[in-house]
Amino acid sequence: MTLTLPPHLARYVVAQGSITLDGVSLTVADLADDTFAVSLIPTTLELTTLGRAQVGDPVNVEVDVLAKYVERLVAHPAQEARA
Template sequence: MFTGLVEGLGTVVAIVPNGPGVDLTLEPAASLPEASLARLGDSVAINGCCLTVIEIRDHRWVFQAGSETLSRTNLGKLVPGDSVNLERSVRPTDRLGGHFVQGHVDDLGHVDQILNDGDWTTMWFHVPPRLTRQMVSKGSITVDGVSLTLVDVTDDRFSIALIPHTLQVTTLGQRRVGDFVNIETDIIGKYVEKLTLSREKGRGDRE
């Protein structure tokens, strides 16, 4: 479980094929707080996708990503030199400043529009319609592992307002129109949709 509060950035150092997947080596930024350093076996959200640290080499973290992960997230589009958002799993005693994030990416979206207003940015994302059914204005959404507040939601798009700090300390400040992003909807939205559909089906069966 994560909070969607990115602890720091990492740089892709190497991507080595390994069976149907890859070994992914990342180098955490020097600015990453010491308390955020990972240990062997830790769960780390990389652009919002939960992976396990399988090896630590000279302060670099090594992960394994399978074919399913590579096909359903933007980790399959990474190349050496790319930046990624990093967050270790939350501890029971940690402050929950974002929202409950599972690290299970629902699908890929892409940047559809970027509107700049001084140092602030409004960013629109295009996503499959099945995901917007789990979104509401002022609700929570995770984009590339960043916990954000939804502004507007349409049938196949949503917008978020990004403050200068978020643009500076996460990869969202590097995104351009057309870039793919990992999307995880709020787990509460998933349960509400499931409950609603179950009730509607139940009423239909009784009629």
């Protein structure tokens, strides 16, 4: 499954990293400038809404929270050290 990547989330997505689509935790299989792909196994297709997704359907995207933590630590290292 290949999806368009919203620009504000692109910095948090890496190949082989985690991403959640409609509540399903998946691994990023491929990554391009404005798209990413995940591989879906038959069980995931059968037991989740992803198996019924059609081209153009919106999906909820949650990026890996670790990437957000790293971004915050890099942006404000002294502040985090005092906490």
